[in-house]
Amino acid sequence: MPMKKWIGLLALLTAFPALSTSMYLPAIPSLVRNWQEPLWFINLTLVGFFVVYSSFLLVYGPFSDRFGRRPLLKIGIGFYVVASFLCALSPNAISLIAFRMIQAAGGASASSLALAVSRDVFDARDREKVLAYLGVVVALAPMLSPxxxxxxxxxxxxxxxxxxxxxxxxxxxxxxxxxxxxxxxTSQTPRTKFLSNYGHLIRNRRYMGLTLVVSLGSIPIFSFIAASSDIYITQIGLSEQVYGYFFGFNAMALMLGAFVCTRLNRLISSRDIITMGFIGLIIGGTWLILTPQDSPWDLALPMFVISFASGLSRPPSNNLVLEQVNRGAGAAASFLMFSLMTSGAAAMWFGSLNWNDKIQVLGIMAAASGVAGLVCWLVMRKTSDL
Structure with missing residues (x-):
């Protein structure tokens, strides 16, 4: 199968989380009004999605190492399709939360195994390029879907x-x-020990340390996803359509960051690009903290910097994590996505709370995760010879 076709299919698979959340974000304020439920309860359709999603990521990886990528993808996507249509029929918040969790259980196969498929098909050098191109293509999903x-x-x-x-x-x-x-x-691990590969991963200090570092960098993006519709629509008073434009503006920054990464890695090392990404989070978070908050651009512009930094560092970060394993690529990719989504779900819950100034909270989270991630990353570079 030609590389372009692989990139197209992998882009669609890795776009499942963005498509399943950002297209739905403009509806949240209206659901709060129509169903007379608090924002935190309606946002359980997001938080519950990511909790179940991240849990099932751990299942698909090792099972695919034993039975293959293709059958697991077909089963998971099949559940996703059915659950999506059930979500459209939901009469209340509780049923929507439940169907969203089923949707998440199926959709988890897509992004988890897309990384494993890229590990199967491409060597390390080509894979980093493919992941960067995927970052450009996939960023179109959160940019256009809201x-x-x-x-x-x-x-x-x-x-x-x-x-x-x-x-x-x-x-x-x-x-x-x-x-x-x-x-x-295929893996020769006995059926009763499918999850044993995670034991090898947990004992792999370089893999676990890098997974933690990558997870820290994702926190401000997920928190913004959960809080953005409430800030732009309820607090600032924008319409659902105008909100979509502002959200797309920040999603464009993710795409631009990934695109710059494809050019920048010809000039400097991937390790330095990761360092630049954390510095960008600190700059954007500090800007948010100090902004006067007089217009929607006071949120959009600092978040543009944060999103750009995340898009810049994500391809080399993910590739560096996968380079730390020699077997069980499915389990490694699944655990990486599990860590990203679990930390993201916690950030979404935190961002959904009834804060007096959510923009300030977003700034503090971005700056804090940037500082923590940068410190951990620099320590690992020095001690682990990365």
Whole structure:
């Protein structure tokens, strides 16, 4: 299968989390009003999604090491499609939360095994380039999907968002059905010990340390996802469509960061790019803390810096983590995504709380995670010869 087709399929698979959250974000304030529920309860449709999503990431990886990537992807995406249509039929918040959790259980197969497939198909040098290109393509999903979601709400209803997600899932299912199996040699681990690969990962200090570092860098992005619709729509008073434009502006920064990474890694090392990413989080977070908050741009511009820094450092960070393992790539990719999504779910919950000044809280979280991540990263570079 040509590289371009692989990139297209992998981009769609890795876009599942962004498509499943950002397209739906403009609907949250209206659901709070229509169902007469507090924001934190409606946001359980986001937090619950990521908690279940991250838990199932741990399952798909080792099972795919034993049975192959293709069958696990087809099963997971099949559940995602069914759950998406059930979400569209939800009559209340509780049912939507439940169906979103089923949607998450299926969708977890996509992004988890996309990393494993990239590990199977490409060597280390080509894989970093592919991951960077995926970062550019995948960033289009959170950039465009809230705009599309705002249009759908304005012209139809929020239910159609999940109908469209189910349709995208069907396209991904057909793509996986046509792809060859990428796992060349299946794991010989007994069926009763599928999860034993995680024991090897936990004992791999370099892998675990780098996973922690990468997870710290994702915290401000997830917190922004949870708080952005409330800030822009409820607090500032923007419409759902205008909110989509502002959210897309920050998502564009992720894409731009990944694009710059594809050019910058020809000039400087991947390790230095990761360092630059953490410095960017500190700068953006400090800007948020000091901003006067007089307009929506007082949030959008500092978040642009934070999002750009995250997009810049994510491809080399993910690739460096995967380089630390020689076997069980599925489990390694799953545990990496589990760590990212678990820390992200905690950040989303924290950002959903009834803070008096959510913009200040976002700034503190970005600056703190940037400082903590930079310190841990520099220590690892010195002590582990990275």
């Amino acid at each position: 705009v599309i979601g705002g249009w759908i709400i304005a012209r139809f209803s929020w239910q159609w968002i999940f109908v469209i997600l189910g349709g995208m899932g069907l396209i991904a299912f057909l793509g996986v059905h046509r792809m060859p199996e990428t796992l060349r040699q």
